[in-house]
Amino acid sequence: MGERVHEQWVRWGRELGRLRTLAGKSQGDVGSDVQRSRQQVGKLEKATRTPSRDDAQKLDTALATGGVLERLWLEAARAGGFPDEWRDFIGLERKAVEIHEYQMVLVPGLLQTFDYARMLLRRARVRRTNEQLDMLARNRTERLGALDNGPELWFVLDEIALTRTLGTPAVMRDQLDHLIRLIDAEAVKISLMPTDAPHHPGLNGAFRTMMLSNGEHVAHTDHLFGETPVSSPERVAACMSLFSNLLAEAQSPGRSAEHIRNIRKGFE
Template sequence: MAMMERGNALWQRFGTELKRQRELSGVSQAQLAKATGWSPSMISALQQGTRTPKRDHAEALDTALNTGGLLTRLWQELVNQRDVPEWFRDAVLIERRATEIREYEPLVVPGLLQTTEYARAMLEGRYNRHLSDQIRQMAEARAARLPAIQGHRPLLWFVVREAVLKRAVGTETIMKDQLGHIIELAEAGTVQFQVLPDTPVSPGFCLPFRVSSLGPIQSVVYVEHALGGETSDNPEQVSEMTTLFGALQAAAVAPGESIDLVKRWRGEP
């Protein structure tokens, strides 16, 4: 039963949007059923999230409701989330809508910057009870997150503690490829990347967090912990974490010099 409930929850967003689009179009469930050739009970099940839609369902609904492909795009987005841990799904949705993301990571390479092999090595340690194929799918989903948001070119700014980049994860080859990936992203202008030196006194003695801007007047903060993470749009909390990120930036090495450090740790001349 628990697995069914989780599956239903994943598709409730699709059902909610389907109902909203149907009502905006002034179409009843019976009329939509007739237009698609399906039964009214199927339309009802899709709206309630108790039936998993396929791509051709989404495409047929887009055609019947003249949505311009909205439901098909939403369907693809939700399919991509199936291999994302449930506790992180809200953060991924925010990530795909953000115009700016500022993230601090003191423990591992930020998920958006991870290669598939680095992610897999991390996940094998964290989810040692999962099957190898499950871990592979999760790693591939993590590595696909950055390409999924690059189309609208959000500002991506990362501050990462020095120890994260000097500590090998998996194998030396995996770590070398991971550092090379960071260098490529920074030099291409895809991300801004700063190294926070490991010093006795630093503003970086805190859990990983990110501040995401969804528009001129809306921002949210996401803070990770051992069992997942929490999202808040409370203005005071957002302001506090934005100020903290500013302090981390100020304490970190400048972006260009940071990439020079990453190259040195990778073994480049």
């Protein structure tokens, strides 16, 4: 079986090969210049290896391109939108007619502001450049406007997700104002789970369910490294049942909206 070609980087790889040929260098020559093997350079040209921005910068220097490869790298990175493991998830999200989500400690990604998302991404134990952080935060915050079917959006949030300061009070004020605007526009429903809820059924972790336009239901659970799809019909049904139980214990959307406004006052 051949290696997988990353379509996002095909154009970049072809340009690398063209510039290398123009410079009269072999893949081995370029590899020596940038401390990569000939095979690694070949994989970059074939787009079976994903280049880093550091790769682009070093290759620009080795080939005296004046920054062409780095600029093309930035263009491809922005166009790529989401990491590979998120593509199916985002595709399903955009086809959904109903999204129900429970979060314990964070504002859901669909509802995050740019500054909130960027702060969260920066705190992850993954090295990213400022440009990568900006791109990922922008892509996350643009997801809500990209939903195709105007789905019903209903979220159950633990109160702590809104009372804990992420970053600075200013970040939280902006995030809470954003939630209030979405609620007032009737774009979303939010039900808060009070910290003193006596029968909290959702302590095993965050999850979401989605109903697609064909009536199919899918679910995802959150973990340290991202989202895991739930494929078993029985487990999807269990997630849907759990969401109903969460709604039964949480505050109503109307009372939750008032509660969110009060939380917002605490960040003045």
